[in-house]
Amino acid sequence: MRSENQSEMQCVECEGLLAEAIDGGLHGTTLAAFEAHQQSCPACRTMVEEATAGLHWLKGLDEVEPPRHLVHNILAQTIGALPSEHAVVSPRGEGWLDKVKGRLAPIFAPVATPRFAMSFGMAFFSITLLLSIAGLHLSDLRRLDLSSKGIAKTYSSTQARVIRYYDNLRLVYEIESRVRDLRRVAAPEKQQPEEPAPKTQPKSDNQQDKNRTNQNYSRDANQPELAASPAGNEPGMKDLTNQARLNRRIA
């Protein structure tokens, strides 16, 4: 029988049944085969002993008590309510300050933790540092003019300051001067093919010719050129009057 069990049960099977065997889940022939294998296999026997010892160590661990305010904190963070048995009850004879404290304590309980205090402190320190670097002081807030005119004035002065600052930036200035130089260099290159006849000059000549033409059209073709009047110029009113007198005397 023993030899049969030995042949039936292998170390792998023994290991597979180990958990159930320790928990008392093996019965009948399976249990007999398991025990028989243990008798003959020292490795499996050691394994069973160690696993049993480990189980006993673990079973010896007691349940730990959760922190007192754990339930309160959980409820405050989920439904924002206090558990009935943890509700803060102010004893008789307490002053109003104690009552207020008693009521406020549970509300601020989630934030009244070292971790939150540390985070808040770090945030405050960072903001203060940034404000001081930016040149802002809390005392400046007193002098703030919050009227519409004051806000408009502040806005315009700030805008002007920003623009001035931007314009005075060395980088901006240099970029602008470079762009101007580039434009200056690029402009003649473009105009080179049309160099012989500048654009503006012919335009003015054409206009002069046009004016001249208009001038000719306005004058009568049979009208004699006056000796007194300068050639090509419009006669003035004075010259015209003198010419009329002369014509009358001749007549």
Place this chain on the structure above:
Amino acid sequence: MDDIQAVNALVRRCVTGDAAAWQEIVQQYHRRIYNLCYRFSGSPDDAADLTQEVFIKMYRTLSTFDTTRASFMTWVTTVTRNLLVDHFRKGKYDRITDSLEATPGNQDDGLSLAEKLEDHSAGPEARMRSQEAQKLVHQALRKLSPELREAVILRDLQDMDYKDIALVLKVPEGTVKSRINRGRTELARLLQRSYRQVS
């Protein structure tokens, strides 16, 4: 069966917005979840933080609990375990690598862990009665790999059956048994090795 139905009814009430039902759930399960977190993380402060996170997560996802798939206890354990694994992966709760020879925590009495284990009275159960021995086992438990640790915690400390553990860990039942065996064996070896070094 009645308990399961009662819990399911409680969950249904909670989903409809019954604050009292939620309060009852918190009262009923916070101790178990805290213990699970404490044994896994090893720190009471971390366990408290993790327990709160578990309940916040539960509160937000309570409507996803399917009564036909698993019991509420299994669902709660799964939520807890997933959160613990997430935290472990983030590197927040790594394995403690200090030696059993090191003097533990605040108890500065000059005795090493192995010396404290040197108690020749009766068997392991008798030794466990002392608070000091519990600390030693707790520290040894933290030295196990997360896979083995969670398996033995769920089985031996939370008294879950193999089927539910397999559901929580999402591994076959055979793997669960193997991990439990290895976890128990490794824990015993860790404690015995230190004992032998002293004696």
